[in-house]
Amino acid sequence: MSDTLAKLESTIAARRHADPSTSYVAKLNARGVGKIAQKVGEEATETVIAALSGDREELVGEAADLLFHLMVLLGARDVPLGDVLAELDRREGLSGIAEKAARKAD
Numbered sequence: 001m002s003d004t005l006a007k008l009e010s011t012i013a014a015r016r017h018a019d020p021s022t023s024y025v026a027k028l029n030a031r032g033v034g035k036i037a038q039k040v041g042e043e044a045t046e047t048v049i050a051a052l053s054g055d056r057e058e059l060v061g062e063a064a065d066l067l068f069h070l071m072v073l074l075g076a077r078d079v080p081l082g083d084v085l086a087e088l089d090r091r092e093g094l095s096g097i098a099e100k101a102a103r104k105a106d
């Protein structure tokens with residue numbers, strides 16, 4: 001896992017139950033998983049729009065917002081980022097056809 005993502009994951013865990021008036025992560029968690037999921041959806045849409053606009057800087061910013069909010073969502077559901085990365089590692093070991101079969105079996 002990249003140092004950046006590992007550090008962000010521990011910051012998010014540490015801020016989850018902080019004072020919502022001083023922490024955006026705490027504010028999101030106080031509003032519930034539904035609100036966090038909604039934010040992920042919004043940031044995903046903004047990322048798509050930025051990608052289609054061709055503005056590279058905007059895409060980088062929106063992708064960062066999306067990753068951040070996705071990590072807050074995973075944290076709220078107690079899913080370690082390592083589990084997601086392990087799933088990606090597992091898929092990397094599968095050929096295209098084998099991957100399709102494995103996904104069907106899931």
Ligand SMILES: N=c1c2ncn([C@@H]3O[C@H](COP(=O)(O)OP(=O)(O)OP(=O)(O)O)[C@@H](O)[C@H]3O)c2ncn1[C@@H]1O[C@H](COP(=O)(O)O)[C@@H](O)[C@H]1O
Nearest residue numbers: 008011012015018022023024025026027039064065068069
């Ligand atoms: N990476 C981020 C990050 N990216 C975006 N944002 C915040 O995400 C918010 C997005 O703005 P929006 O207008 O979409 O949201 P909003 O104004 O709260 O409005 P709503 O839609 O929620 O009603 C802004 O307030 C940004 O500051 C972030 N807030 C925090 N982090 C990281 O999380 C760490 C902990 O932050 P705190 O919990 O605030 O201490 C920070 O050190 C950063 O590393």
